[in-house]
Amino acid sequence: MDMTPGSQRTLASASARELLHGALRTSDEGEGWVRPWRFSPIQMRALGSCQAWHPGLYRQMARTTAGVTLEFTTDSSEVALELLLDDEPRGTRAVLDYVDPEGEAFPHDGVSCEVDGRHLGLRQPSGDDDCVVFSLDDPDAAPADGVMQLPGMGDTHHVRIWLPCLRGCRLRDVVGNGSFVRGVAARRELLVLGDSIAQGFVSDDPFQAWPALLASRLDLDLVNQGIGGQVFQPGTLLGLAQAVDPACIVVELGANYRYEPCRERLVTRDVRGYLLELSRLWSRVPIWVMSPLWHDEEAYPSHSMSCWRSVPLFLAAHCAPHDQMTLLDGGRLLDHRASLMADGFEHPNAEGSRQLARRLWVRMMMRRGDVEERRTRAQTLLEGAPRRCFPLQEELRRGIGEVLFAEEGCVALSLVPGQVTIWGRDRELAHDVLLMLDDVELVYCLEPALVRDVCLTLGLESVSPVSICVCQGRPKPAAKGHRPSRPREVRPLDASFASVVRERYSHPEYLRQGELEGLLKQGLLLGGFEGGELVGFVGEHPGGSMGMLEVFPEHRGRGWGEALERAKIEDQLARGLRPWCEVWPENRDSLRLQRRLGLKVQAANESCYISRAPEAGEVVAPEGAGDGWAHGAGEEPAQGGDTAQTDEPPACAGDGPRH
Incomplete structure (x- = not known):
């Protein structure tokens, strides 16, 4: 079908001006043509002022249409956009020369299109044409091979066309062969303030630039104010607050300080002034400030008189006073690999973006919603998850710990600082979640496929498999044995027993400050008494699992291990909880005990604790971790097959709160 604008066969059209998103304004260029602008006139004057480092370059970059889109719905099977591209700015070519082979020049830019979530790829006007054409129907959804819907008779498509990142353009109409082309209502915006890395150098496709991808993930419109060569320039935000309504803001500036001589005093002044201005304009909007990304210093050395190494320190100092600002470590946002850089040293390619x-x-x-919203979302995501996720599900149900991340494909929770429980069917997502966490020393991994990623990502070396044992109902009746010579009793211990518990507990170093006192105050530490004498105790770990089982040496071999655990099971059942514990696979006696009590034992190859390897003589355990069944002194096996721990703690026993 002839899609030339003005053709008699054209059934629907709309002015491009009415379909624009991400443009602060437009200017008339005559004969119906309009130019989209992503900066206000006041901002353009500031960018070209004597306060700018490179006013000529900034004016060139500000004319480009990075982040600007046309968005509409239509029943057309084909649409055409009337478009005239500007010449490539000299500043653009200066960067692309590092990307292209010597003697060749490629545009690395164009017009890109999404249709119903499908990316159609890059288009450019050919020859003297002043339009680009997109076929919207999905060939895979055609009724039969080679059969397409008649124009105007097919489904309604949602279309978003991304305009060039590295040059400007003029627009006129969007025409289609259907019955309507209808604009889409504006959303709130993601506002990106940055340099060439934010503008889109060198993703090769406007849709593949990281601000565009991020805005799509967040379901926001994008206002991209990335300018090649830009630094922190106070005064360039004037008038912006009246033109945009950002839901969140990302600041990506600072990399360009490394190319020129610069004084720390002046740079820190500009960083402070810019962030202060930003904070005053949007005091209630979350602002994410990135420190500079990794670059290959050997491939392109920084200027010897640059203060670029101090920029992360300036950012940390001047973000701290503003509650709505979060400083992000750029070194963790992008892997340190030249293969992710289009030019080999600084500008991310499509994969890097x-x-x-x-x-x-x-x-x-990680900041989406409040604490309870994240907990509820995590519980929903774990419905129908594998049985090895029981510890995470139970911690969520009991309100234990803080949910760090809960999105489709991955859930992470922190019990205490430095200790994370994670499950994820999406390895790539889980890898990224781990990278974004701070100071992780121990990971409880509930997905076998993630173990290697956890080790490599966090530099942890010690992997300790563990069996999860879950109560299936009331414990099985105790086997008949010899009647004890003195009366027995199991009851909660109070604060008066704190000193004796700490003295007789095999691993008091695993108790964080106040943990023992909390257990005693809540009545969660049960003591076994024979003839009025304390013979052992059992408690709970911060994650809710049963643990801290300790039978004093002089009373072992009399069935106290089973009696104490049975009492703890009854105690948790009475509180409406589902008892569970964790057992090292080497501790066969304890595993037999769990089965005898009616707990279902999961294979140890489904979950594990991962920590750094301890140095000689060092105890490695998370704060708040108890000893677990495998660590406690336990008791010798009683006659008649009674329980419990006879094994010495395995080499990995210091890694967590296990049985």
């Missing part, structure tokens, strides 16, 4: 957008999204989602 995808990684950067994904990790920014992960970090933002």
Whole structure:
């Protein structure tokens, strides 16, 4: 079908001006043509002022249409956009020369299109044409091979066309062969303030630039104010607050300080002034400030008189006073690999942009909703999860710990600082979540496929498999044995027993400050008494599992291990909880005890604790971790097959609160 604008066969059209998103304004260019602008006139004057480092370059970059889109719905099977591209700015070519082979010049830019979530790829006007054409129907959804819907008779398509990142353009109409082309209502915006890395150098496709990918993930419109060569320039935000309504803001500036001589005093002044201005304009909007990304210093050395190494320190100092600002470590947002850089040293390619957008999204989602919203979302996501996720499900149900991340494909929870429980069917997502966490010393991994990623990502070395044992109902009746010579009793211990518990507990170093006192105050530490004498005790770990089982040496071999655990099971059942514990696979006696009590034992190859390897003589355990059944002194096996721990603690026993 002839899609030339003005053709008699054209059934529907709309002015491009009415379909624009991400443009602050437009200017008339005559004969119906309009130019989209992503900066206000006041901002343009500031960018071209004597306060700018490179006013000529900034004016060139500000004319480009990075982040600007046309968005509409239509029943057309084909649409055409009337478009005239500007010449490539000299500043653009200066960067692309590092990307292209010597003697060749490729555009690395164009017009990109999404239809119903499908990416159609890059288009450019050919020859003297002043339009680009997109076929909207999905060939895979055609009724039969080679058969397409008649124009105007097919489904309604949602279309978003991304305009060039590296040059400007003029627009006129969007025409289609259907019955309507209808604009889409504006959303709130993701506002990105940055340099060439934010503008889109060198993703090769406007849709593949990380701000575009991030905005799509967040379901926001994008206002991209990335400018090649830009630094922190106070005064460039004037008038912006009246033009945009950002849901969140990302600041990506600072990399360009490394190319020129610069004084720390002046740079820190500009960083402070810019962030202060930003904070005053949007005091209630979350602002994410990135420190500079990794670059290959050997491939392109920094200027010897640059203060670029101090920029992360300036950012940390001047973000801290503003509650709505979060400083992000750029070194963790992008892997330190030249293969992710289009020029080999600094500008992310399409793969690097995808990684950067994904990790920014992960970090933002860690703040999505309040504590209870994240907990509820995590519980919903874990419905129908594998049985090895029981510890995580139970911690959520009991209100224990803080949910760090809860999105489709991955859930992470922290019991105490430095200790994380994670499950994820999406390995890439879980990897990114781990990268965005701070100071993780121990990971309880509930997904076998993630173990290697956890070790490599966090530099942890010690992997300790563990069996999860879950109560299936009331414990089985105790086997008949010899009647004890003195009366027995199991009851909660109070604060008066604190000193004796700490003295007789095999691993008091695993108790964090106040943990023992909390257990005693809540009545969660049960003591076994024979003839009025304390013979042992059992408690609970911060994650809710049974543990801290300790039978004093002089009373072992009399069935006290089973009696104490049975009492703890009854105690948790009475509180409406589902008892569970964890057992090292080497501790066969304890595993037999769990089965005898009616707990279902899961294979140890489904979950594990991962920690750094302890140095000689060092105890490695998370704060708040008890000893677990495998660590406690337990008791010798009683005659008649009674329980419990006879094994010495395995080499990995210091890694967590296990049986």
